[in-house]
Amino acid sequence: MGWAQRLMPRSIAAQIMSLVALSELIGIMLAAVTLIFLFDSPSINDTQKFLAGRVAELTQLLRSTHTPAEVDGLLAAARRGGLDVRRVALSELVPRAAGETRPFSMRAFRQLAAEPGIELLEDVRHPTGSSSQVIVKLDDGQALMADVRVEDGFWPFLLRPAAAMLIIVLISMLLLSVYAVRWVIAPLAEVANAATSFGRSPRATEVLRRRGPLEIAQVADALNDMRTRIRALLDDRTRMLAAISHDLRTPLTRLRLRAERVADETLRTAMLGDIVKVTRMINETLEYLREDARSEAVSRIDLPSFLQTICSDFADTGHAVSYAGPMRLPYFCRPRALSRAVTNIVENAVKHGSTVMVALRLTELDHIEIEVIDDGPGIPPALRDKVFEPFFKADSARQDSGGFGLGLSIAQDIAKRHGGSIELKPREPSGLRVSMLLPPEPVSG
Template sequence: MRLFSRLVPRSVVSQITGIVAVSMLLGIGLTGSVLFLFFREPDARDGVVLSAPGIAKVTQIFQSAATPEEGDRILDIARRAGAGVIRAPAGFVAPPDGERTSILSSLIAYQLNTLWGIDARAAILPSDAGDGLVVRVDDHTILLFPTPNWAGLWPFVLKPTVLIIVTMIVFVLFLSIYAVRWIIAPLSALGAAAESFGRSPDDDRLVHRRGPREIGQVAGALNDMRTRIRALIDDRTRMLAAISHDLRTPLTRLRLRAERIRDPELRDGILHEVVRISGMLDETLEYLRPGTREEPMSPVDLSSLLQTICTEFGDVGHDVAYAGPPRLAWVCRPNAVARAVTNVVDNAVQHGSAVRVGLRVGDGGLAEIEVADDGPGIPAPLREKVFDPFFKGDDTRSAATGRGFGLGLSIARDVVRGHGGRIELLDRLPRGLLVRMSLPRNPSGVRPTI
């Protein structure tokens, strides 16, 4: 077994080359065996005439006969072997009719004239024998050979040809299927492992290093990459815990000390900066928190979730309204979706006076959540840039209010992408911005109900 495993090619190129070579050899071997066992040589019972080499050989042997009796015995032997040759005096056959002789007769006659130097021509044989060949032996004698038709060639030319083609196709097809499973199956496993790790970084299962050498190298590199990424995620988690503990405590002490300052203007300024630092810390931790993908998928009424968000903003004085179906059951991560929509609505109320939150089932069965405002909008060249963390352009929806740190849309995009969806920034006519978040159906096949 070890010797066999050592002989198996390791690279993809050598394996594919070996499979093709083996399939060709097996196909040729099987075809040869079938031809040898089941296909016999033609004999007189088949009534098949000779081809150009056979006609030339019979003619040459007949010309070597010393006496007419010996020539008759040679022709008799040829007829018993299957060649329907007839001896006739010169001038017995009419001149050839070019319109009625077959292409095969003309081709054989051309071969006899050019390759063997035998005077032969295509002609119509007497007694309705059909096409044939007239071969001049001498000035007084000719030989008449019936020309084989295409149907007569089937048992000895076309059938073996078809057999070879079918055999080769079968071998190549089955061995190709095996090769695809042998070579492509490890690649499919690699793709599934990469997709699983992309959706769930906590998945620490290693990929088996099987298959060709190149695929094994990719599997090993993927395992090493997953280990390093897992270590980076663990380091980030520990860093977040340290930031949460080490920074909140001094900020709390700073707030308490600032409240003791007697100068109102100085006290308010310090407290304002402390609040901004706390807000930036909270928003950064929210962005770095890995909880978006750790939350399990569960059914939720998207309509009720969006109405609750609109009500919360309306309770603090913002003009935020919901427009959509009264009920839409969907499977998603409810807390993550609520966080994403809240960030988008919060960004909209900062730059517009009226915000409308819409919901519908769009093309492809996607749940489309649309947040539209009447603010200044975002120029098209910067619509991808605004998703970058901490990006706030002066020319786009200016942060004159002093709220936000440029992480709201980044968090929203991560949430939507974590669901396998997409988020788009579109123009709202006549003025404003429309943010469309599209969430796909539940992968398990649960259909939404309206």
């Protein structure tokens, strides 16, 4: 842990308050330094000295002229030279308001007062003049008013002390806010990503780093501890399933051998049928609960050939299952798991329909859609979400065909572990469309 982390408060609230206070402090310091170097910089001072010199020179020339035409000529020449000046009566001047500031330094103009014959009037202003006016007293109750703005446009606004300080403070706070987001939010994002990854693969071995504020570090510790405990539970479940599989299959084998010796053919057939059903139920339940199938490695397959093989397997057993789609489409997936999912969907379709089509197509954003279409009785809309629940069978809509209600549950679980989803849609005039939507690449976990 570095010295910055040791000095940083542990709680999120304290860190945010500290970063805000630090940003304000740094902003004020930067503003102060900028004001010192900006408003007393050589370029600004040189410009103001130049303007002060021109005002002093013009004042001396005006005092040496005697006719109104000469005065007007001097003022016109000064305006053509870029100096905004005019002559006003002393009686028109009003006192400056208390606390009124100028957007420039008066240092160069105050030096005018040291020159002979120059009287700078700082405490008064002309009502129609700008805030950048400088007034020098002339003879005969007159005064020279000069607008000494450096230039027009947006830059003079930035040179105003209040505006400059505000902008500097805002910029410094913005920069430190970016750092605050990285310091406080980055660990939160890491925790969120770890939680998402853990949800997809509880057996993932990576450990979440303990960093960031105290609350986030505590969440990381809790997630790591939960992952360890859940991994232990999964290991226990795997061992338990292996034991159950062995303990149940052994007596079922003995029952099968004894049933085959029954002389009554009708009774023997019924007993063997019940044994087959129990065996299938055990196998499907164990398949649904198995965790090792979920850790299958990702490999590249040709998806059309993959689906055509599944269709051929069903066609070989007498079912009317066909394929429609592109003839070549490389795809990265977990082949055994995906085969299990598609097989379950097709198996469910051939139980309830006479013809089944497996369609493959690319959707927007290059997603893969595998659609299994049958001409069976379909499923009512109210039951389309429930059929994904383990051991649920929509017998009221589709006749009982000996299944145990795990096929679609397993298929949906496999689709989710690929980062996809399954949706049931009606087929007109009758039947069901089971759409499996998969991302361009399967998610990790």
